[in-house]
Amino acid sequence: MTSMRKGAVLVAFAMAMPGTAAFNRILAGSTHNRVAVGRVFTSTGRSHRYAAQSVRMVATAPAPISTAEPYTSLCFQCEQTAHGTGCHTNVGVCGKTPEVSVLQDLLIYQLQGIAQYVHEARQVNGARDADIDLFLLEGMFSTLTNVNFDPTAFERYLAQGERVREQARGMYERACAAAGVAARQLRGPAQLDLSAILHDRDALETKGLSVGVLARMAAAPHEDVFGLGELTLYGLKGMMAYAAHARALGQPVEDVSAAAAETMAALADTSSKTIPEMLELALGVGAANYKAMAALDHGHNSLYGAPAPCDVRTSAVAGKCILVSGHDIHDLLTILEKTAGKGINVYTHGELLPGNTYPELQKHKHLIGNWGGPWQLQKSCARAYRVLQMEFGKFPGAIVLTSNCLVEPQKKYRGRIFTRKMVGWENIPHIADDWSNFDTVIDIALSAPGFAEDEPVTSVPAGYGHKAVVGLAGPILESIKSGDLKRFFVIGGCDGTEGERSYFGDLARHVPIDAAILTLGCGKFRFNRDTFETTKAGLPRMLDVGQCNDAYGAVQIALALAGALECEVGDLPLSFAISWFEQKAVAVLLTLLSLGIQNIHIGPAAPAFVTPGILKVLQDKYKLQYIDSENYEADLQKMLQGM
Numbered sequence: 001m002t003s004m005r006k007g008a009v010l011v012a013f014a015m016a017m018p019g020t021a022a023f024n025r026i027l028a029g030s031t032h033n034r035v036a037v038g039r040v041f042t043s044t045g046r047s048h049r050y051a052a053q054s055v056r057m058v059a060t061a062p063a064p065i066s067t068a069e070p071y072t073s074l075c076f077q078c079e080q081t082a083h084g085t086g087c088h089t090n091v092g093v094c095g096k097t098p099e100v101s102v103l104q105d106l107l108i109y110q111l112q113g114i115a116q117y118v119h120e121a122r123q124v125n126g127a128r129d130a131d132i133d134l135f136l137l138e139g140m141f142s143t144l145t146n147v148n149f150d151p152t153a154f155e156r157y158l159a160q161g162e163r164v165r166e167q168a169r170g171m172y173e174r175a176c177a178a179a180g181v182a183a184r185q186l187r188g189p190a191q192l193d194l195s196a197i198l199h200d201r202d203a204l205e206t207k208g209l210s211v212g213v214l215a216r217m218a219a220a221p222h223e224d225v226f227g228l229g230e231l232t233l234y235g236l237k238g239m240m241a242y243a244a245h246a247r248a249l250g251q252p253v254e255d256v257s258a259a260a261a262e263t264m265a266a267l268a269d270t271s272s273k274t275i276p277e278m279l280e281l282a283l284g285v286g287a288a289n290y291k292a293m294a295a296l297d298h299g300h301n302s303l304y305g306a307p308a309p310c311d312v313r314t315s316a317v318a319g320k321c322i323l324v325s326g327h328d329i330h331d332l333l334t335i336l337e338k339t340a341g342k343g344i345n346v347y348t349h350g351e352l353l354p355g356n357t358y359p360e361l362q363k364h365k366h367l368i369g370n371w372g373g374p375w376q377l378q379k380s381c382a383r384a385y386r387v388l389q390m391e392f393g394k395f396p397g398a399i400v401l402t403s404n405c406l407v408e409p410q411k412k413y414r415g416r417i418f419t420r421k422m423v424g425w426e427n428i429p430h431i432a433d434d435w436s437n438f439d440t441v442i443d444i445a446l447s448a449p450g451f452a453e454d455e456p457v458t459s460v461p462a463g464y465g466h467k468a469v470v471g472l473a474g475p476i477l478e479s480i481k482s483g484d485l486k487r488f489f490v491i492g493g494c495d496g497t498e499g500e501r502s503y504f505g506d507l508a509r510h511v512p513i514d515a516a517i518l519t520l521g522c523g524k525f526r527f528n529r530d531t532f533e534t535t536k537a538g539l540p541r542m543l544d545v546g547q548c549n550d551a552y553g554a555v556q557i558a559l560a561l562a563g564a565l566e567c568e569v570g571d572l573p574l575s576f577a578i579s580w581f582e583q584k585a586v587a588v589l590l591t592l593l594s595l596g597i598q599n600i601h602i603g604p605a606a607p608a609f610v611t612p613g614i615l616k617v618l619q620d621k622y623k624l625q626y627i628d629s630e631n632y633e634a635d636l637q638k639m640l641q642g643m
Helices: 006-016 020-028 098-125 130-141 151-179 201-210 213-219 223-248 254-267 275-304 329-339 350-357 439-447 466-470 473-482 499-509 522-526 548-565 583-594 612-622 632-640
Strands: 034-036 039-041 310-313 320-325 344-348 367-370 398-401 417-420 459-462 487-493 515-520 542-546 574-579 600-603
Touching (some): 098 201, 130 151, 151 201, 254 275, 275 612, 310 367, 320 350, 329 344, 344 350, 350 459, 350 542, 487 499, 522 574
Parallel strands (some): 487 574, 574 600
8 A cells, every 4th residue: 555554454444343353263273153255164164165065166265364374355246366365465366456356345334324325315306317317327337346556546536435434424314304304314334424535645545445345344243244245246246337337328326326325325334134034035136137237238229229240350451450358339439429430440459349340330431340358358368369478569550448357558659548438457558438538549550560460350250239139039949849959058258368268169169050149248269250040940059149238138038939939038048158257246145146147157256255055045045156277068068968
């Protein structure tokens, strides 16, 4: 931290944090209710990393984090957290500093306090404020993995949050007065007051450490309650990010915002919560996320037209260029409009590949196609990919990050990368909300060398959104009835750096000829450049449904199939292999569980916040399974048997 000595951090934390005795029990190593960042210690002292599963996800379980070393922060919200247990000192695996980590924790706590007032006001007389709702959505979005790494940005969020909290409290008090009831004195995060320390980063960091993961861990009555609380919180982050995307498209998300505020308020105090209550809270996030993804789907389709099957070019053409990465289709269209007629070609990257399949965007002929692979190849190369190292370093133009996932900008391209909306990195230029400084991006693109010549044409198939696939219902049903098509596999989600993620490519390549694959998210890059034979009836066997939020589309396809076959979704010959990395994937998982989907295979590694007790509940109720990253063949056989 900027000037806090590590040795003083725990002392400051213990003094500031409620439930210090519980916290001390945890760090002192008590065998009662002892949780150490993803490793759960039972009363026998035995430690478990991936729970009671005969699954070889890694060769050996990671060593527990030493409690002798002072914590400067603690974060384990993503799949690649350090040692599979948690990033707690120095810079996190994602590049997040301890300063940013604790400022994010403080912002989350502040947002919970605002949400308490928002929820209570709605309960009194339905009062709401669209601007407050937006601040909650965007504030939470900023704390997702690989979104914002700029400590100054979080100081601004916290300062704005102080003003918004006062607005929310005023709304609640006015609602009570209008209803003729006395306003209650809300507890917990609602009482947070940062006004005296807003200009003291050290004090903000100390306060952030006192209300973050360790504080939630100490306050929970049981390790499984704590784990379910984290599962709910991280799913909530993903849901609110999708809702923010949908709202930016003009879609109504009031119900989702109401659910978000209610859930955040509930998470403000879990001290008396039971495991069934916490599981219900998590599944409620899944149900609300379904609505958020539906709103986003409707926004995309109504504004840009339904995606249509096509081949998306993946090779460059000669000329000046801009690369647009992230998830924001609206930003992509705006960039196309602002570069029209300027002699600049536009390429998508990562999760924006599906942007090439929307009719309204296809009208812009300088949208060339998709360049590069998934997010993590911005600055490094995974062995599973036949691509150049440091994709952003090789791209000869300007680069714009519209949402997650941002990786630490490297020296080779720091002078030509820009961020948008909630995305940020210290000293990296940010494109204003009104695009007033976008001319700088155009100038950088025109001054960069661009591509010298056309590359040989390569492409990948895309555009199989739910409307396109439902349009193939006739041939699909005929193929099912004839036995030509016996099973569907949903293989996709997030991608990441680990070699174990090659499992998903291996699985897809070995799916039998009488099965079809629905893929979505950046997990598709593990196999979307491969050639898949068509079915005997000539149907494509690899259908790219779209972005990670298009899990909604995959569900619509399943519902349409179930309706046509007059069965329940659970009775369909349908298998799920989901690759998770960050909080949007957690939200999607909770949505699938809320819909009653069984036998989901997830990996490559277990979430650090999921305890063996939680896993057993999910296994018993939903038959959730972790992948065996060393033996995709065995998993494939189980899936073919409907397991």
